[in-house]
Amino acid sequence: MNLSLIENNIKKITIIFFFSYFIIGMSLVKDYGVSSDEYSSRIKGFVTLKYLGDKIAPDLTKKIEKNKNIPDLKNYEQKIYGVVFEVPASFLEIIFKISDKKNQFLLKHYMNFIVFFIATIFFYRILLMRFKLPGLALLGACYLILSPRIFANSFYNNKDLVFLSFFIIASFYAIKFIQKQTLRNAIFFAIFSALAIDVRVLGIVIPFTVLSINLLKNFYQKKLKKNFNVNVLSIIFMICAVIIFWPYLWSAPAKNFLYAFNGMANFEIETFNLFFEKYINAKNVKWDFIPLWIFITTPPLYLVSFLLGLIIFIKNSMKSNEYRDNKFYVDLFFLLTFFGPLVAVIIFNSTLYNGWRQLYFIYPSMIFISLLTLNYINTFNNIKFIKVIYLSIIIYLFTITIWMTKNHPYQYVYFNNLINKKELNKKFDLDYWGLSYKQNFEFLLKSEGEKEFNIYNLSHNKLFYSLFSLNEKDRNKFNVVNNLADAEYIFTNFYMDKDLINKFDLNSYYILNEIIVDGYSVNRIYKKKD
Secondary structure, eight states: OOHHHHHHTHHHHHHHHHHHHHHHHHHHGGGSOOOTTHHHHHHHHHHHHHHHHHHHOHHHHHHHTTTOOOOOGGGOTTTTSOOTTHHHHHHHHHHTTOOSHHHHHHHHHHHHHHHHHHHHHHHHHHHHHHHOOHHHHHHHHHHHHTOHHHHHHTTTOTTHHHHHHHHHHHHHHHHHHHHOOOHHHHHHHHHHHHHHHHHOGGGGHHHHHHHHHHHHHHHHTTOHHHHHHHHHHHHHHHHHHHHHTOGGGSSSHHHHHHHHHHHHHTOOOOOEEEETTEEEETTSOOTTHHHHHHHHHSOHHHHHHHHHHHHHHHHHHTSOHHHIIIIIHHHHHHHHHHHHHHHHHHHTTOOOOSTTGGGGGGHHHHHHHHHHHHHHHTTOSOHHHHHHHHHHHHHHHHHHHHHHHHTTTOGGGOOOTTSOOTTGGGTBOOSTTOTTHHHHHHHHHHHSOSSOEEEEEOSSSOHHHHGGGSOHHHHTTEEEOSSGGGOSEEEEOSOSOTTGGGGSOOTTEEEEEEEEETTEEEEEEEEEOO
């Protein structure tokens, strides 16, 4: 393995890598189903567009919203959510006159992926800025992309993955501001931090962390007076930008922001998590809930590298002032943005559900810390050892790629080999958003010919949302019945009471098709026997 050859051509390799990733990603968008949360997210965009339209062009707004049941913003239940992503998506839907529901959600999926793609480039730039090694930066981008759950969610998760993406972009400008506290950097930092906050109020982690680090840095370097004004201005700019980009705040900025913050911190939802075969109230999860989810759903290489990276950070932080001046504060930023939110949700006993998706935004920080390990290995004098390490990593990433390709598009149910995968659908909520229905709908359409299907759903998900992954003609072939006796076909994604399937007499049905990942069933169709 010729490392010098790779480094000499790294710019070309990087361009080819990101270009290939973009082309592949765009070609895969159509493979993912519609999640059960996307319908309400789409409505959020139109609610805010209506609010803006009533203020700017009321006559045109009334014409566009004709025959649409769009609630007013002040009466809308989900008004506490930011709409930085949803409003542009809804606006494009109107501009391009997209009428079929499948294409409406497909548009959002393309946008979802593009936002994440841009974020991966910013993540690469962050790593390049810190480590000054293009090859290491590119490898870090691979870590982010080749994380099965993150990869899958990047196509449809317009909540957690869009927030992760904006968090990365905001982090880039946050680091630039930490390194050089100039007015220009303060403005960019303020704008992109505001955008992250307006996607999800937890984005406040970024300015809080940056301003704390700047205070520490300025105190250590005796520049408190010199940089005081620019830090204050960054806060003022950010507050203004948060309000401008979030119309819900316009009428009462402080009051509405606090209401949204409290609502997100203790979200009122009556739901339970299936966690190691036990149902746990989402409002009362134990401290180990998130750490265990991270442990069993992250590729082991990244976990080991992360733990070693923590040790290296502690070691480096005890070094000379040179490290503290040039690198310490950047590393500290990612350490705090990983552990800060993690500790906060444990201390405040936040409402948590659907795995650890609400904390996906700390994952890039985890990868950054893991790369401290490779950066340290690069300082070794043993070139052969370094080559062996890099070759081993590339082989490992290749195995992850094979797994993701083999199990496409079900990467969202990835579990690593640190857990026994036997009957995982009885231990955890796997496809909690009902994405896997798309492939079984398509199987039925292809295998059972031109006919209508009376189907019953043995799950807590509603097929109303999942059917939007099909065009209108195909959607109309499925008739969702309320009584099991009326169903010719039964669908299930196992998102339910794990014993629910045993409460029904399925002796008159047989398994027509099922989706299998690593030996466990994700989605199944039963057909009534003749």
